[in-house]
Amino acid sequence: MISRESPKILIVDDDTNLCTLLATRLNHSGYTTYVAHTGTDALKTARRESPDLCILDILLPGMPGYDLLKRLKAEPGLKKKPHFILISGRADMTVFFDKADVEEFLTKPFDPAELLSKIERVLARGKAPAASREPERSSPSKAPGGKRVLVAGNQEFILNKLKEHLQSLRYQVLTDWEEKAALETARAEKPDWVLCQLWEDRDIFDAFKVYETLKQTPETKSCRFVLLCPQALAVEAAQNFKAVPVIIYMESSDLKEKVAQILASKYQTTL
Numbered sequence: 001m002i003s004r005e006s007p008k009i010l011i012v013d014d015d016t017n018l019c020t021l022l023a024t025r026l027n028h029s030g031y032t033t034y035v036a037h038t039g040t041d042a043l044k045t046a047r048r049e050s051p052d053l054c055i056l057d058i059l060l061p062g063m064p065g066y067d068l069l070k071r072l073k074a075e076p077g078l079k080k081k082p083h084f085i086l087i088s089g090r091a092d093m094t095v096f097f098d099k100a101d102v103e104e105f106l107t108k109p110f111d112p113a114e115l116l117s118k119i120e121r122v123l124a125r126g127k128a129p130a131a132s133r134e135p136e137r138s139s140p141s142k143a144p145g146g147k148r149v150l151v152a153g154n155q156e157f158i159l160n161k162l163k164e165h166l167q168s169l170r171y172q173v174l175t176d177w178e179e180k181a182a183l184e185t186a187r188a189e190k191p192d193w194v195l196c197q198l199w200e201d202r203d204i205f206d207a208f209k210v211y212e213t214l215k216q217t218p219e220t221k222s223c224r225f226v227l228l229c230p231q232a233l234a235v236e237a238a239q240n241f242k243a244v245p246v247i248i249y250m251e252s253s254d255l256k257e258k259v260a261q262i263l264a265s266k267y268q269t270t271l
Contacts, residue, residue, distance in 0.1 A: 006030050006031055006032050007031055007032070007052040007053065007123055008031070008032045008033075008034065008050070008051040008052050008053075009026055009031050009032070009033050009034070009051055009053050009054070009055060009119070010033075010034045010035075010036065010042065010045055010046060010049070010051040010053070010054045010055070010082070011023055011026075011033060011034070011035050011054075011055045012035075012036045012037075012039070012042040012054060012055065012056045012057060012060065012065075012068065013037065013055075013056075013057040013060075013087070014037045014038070014057065014059075014060055014061055015057070016037065019035045019037070020035075021112070022055065022112065022115070023035055025112045025115075025116070026116075026119075029116055031119075034049055034051065037061075038060060038061055038062050038063065039060050039062055039063025039064075039065075039067065039068040039071075040062060040063060042054075042056075042068055042072070043068070043071060043072070043075070046072055046075065046082070047075065047077040047078065050078050050079040050080055050082075051082050052080070052082060052083065053082055053083045053084070053085065053119060053122060053123060054072065054082045054083070054084050054085070055085050055087060055115070056068065056069060056084055056085070056086050056087070057086075057087050057088065058086055058087070058088040058090075059088065059089075065086065065088075069084060069086075069102070072084075083103050083122045083123070084102050084103060084104075085102075085103060085104040085105070085106065085115070085118055085119065085122065086102050086104070086105050086106070087105075087106045087107075087108060087110070088105070088106075088107060088108065089107070089108045089200070090107070090201065103118075103122045104118040104121075104122060106118065107154075107155075109200075109230045109231075109232050110155070110157075111155070111157060111158050111161075111251050111252050112251060113157075113161075113251060113252055113253075114157040114158065114252075117157065147171055147172065147192040147263070148171070148172045148173075148174070148189065148190075148191040148192050148193070149166055149171045149172065149173050149174070149191055149192065149194075149195060149263070150173075150175075150176070150182065150185055150186055150189065150191040150193070150194045150195065150223075151163055151166075151175045151176075151195045152175070152176045152177075152179070152182035152185075152194065152195070152196045152197065153177070153196060153197025153199065153205060153207075153228060154177060154197060154199045154204055154205040155197060155199075156177055157252075158197075158252045158255065159175060159177075159197065160175070161252040161255075161256065162195070162228075162252065162255055162256055162259060163175055165256040165259075165260070166259070166263075169260060169263075171263070174189060174191065177205075178205070179205055179206055179207075179209060179210050182194075182196070182210055183210060183213055183214070183217075186214055186217075186219075186223060187217060187219045187220060190219060190220065190222070190223070191223060192223070192224060193223065193224045193225075193226060193263060194210075194214060194220075194223045194224070194225050194226070195226045195228055195259060196210050196211065196225065196226070196227055196228065197227075197228040197229075198227055198229045198230065198233050198236065198237055198241075200233060207227060208240055208241075211225055211227075211241065211244070225244045226244065226245050226246075226247060226259070226262055227241045227244055227245070227246045227247065228247050228249065228255060228259070229246050229247060229248045229249070230248075230249065230250075231248055231249065231250050234246075234248050245262055247259060247262065
């Protein structure tokens with residue numbers, strides 16, 4: 001049973017399935033949750049319950065998420081000012097929000113474990129930095145004798161979880177969050193495997209471009225390519241990646257197990 005003192009979280013999204021999923025996960029983690037599917041309902045619930053944190057979708061029917069955010073921050077009827085985590089299907093929406101207004105930002109689809117991590121950080125620190133980051137590159141881990149694996153994609157949280165898991169299995173792991181950097185690393189380091197994440201917006205990260213470029217580059221033709229595919233993009237993966245193994249996942253736990261199986265197998269297909 002959840003304690004009455006547990007933090008209150010208001011989930012605001014017109015996607016009823018996502019709201020149910022998040023509410024169930026957060027309830028199991030000890031939070032008290034409330035759900036609203038419109039800005040108007042969110043305002044009513046916030047006035048009544050005074051949540052500690054709001055998970056807010058940017059695109060809402062009737063009242064845009066940006067307007068709702070401003071109204072909640074200025075709402076005199078709230079006993080306390082909530083923290084905010086914004087969610088959106090577009091990563092570029094972060095530019096429209098002031099860092100002073102929003103503690104964290106998540107791009108759909110996201111791993112519920114990543115959301116939990118952000119919630120804990122926001123509530124523990126009072127106000128965490130906004131979710132902006134610079135592209136990161138890492139050197140290979142020093143695990144002796146391990147195969148070299150390049151992990152490339154846009155979701156840093158999930159891919160770092162995968163990196164940690166592979167390092168525990170004694171693989172040497174490199175990571176890149178941008179396609180150009182990933183291609184440069186592949187040419188320079190010549191990894192045994194390239195694990196590349198499929199992303200919905202190709203302007204942000206284009207897995208198909210990475211695959212085609214690696215296939216046409218002499219230095220990387222011997223690399224084995226594996227596509228990491230969120231479940232929501234499975235149809236697109238089936239249409240565009242017919243010659244390589246595709247790992248479909250919902251959460252980082254699914255991904256870690258399936259990747260380990262592929263890397264330990266005798267799968268020999270190269271670019």
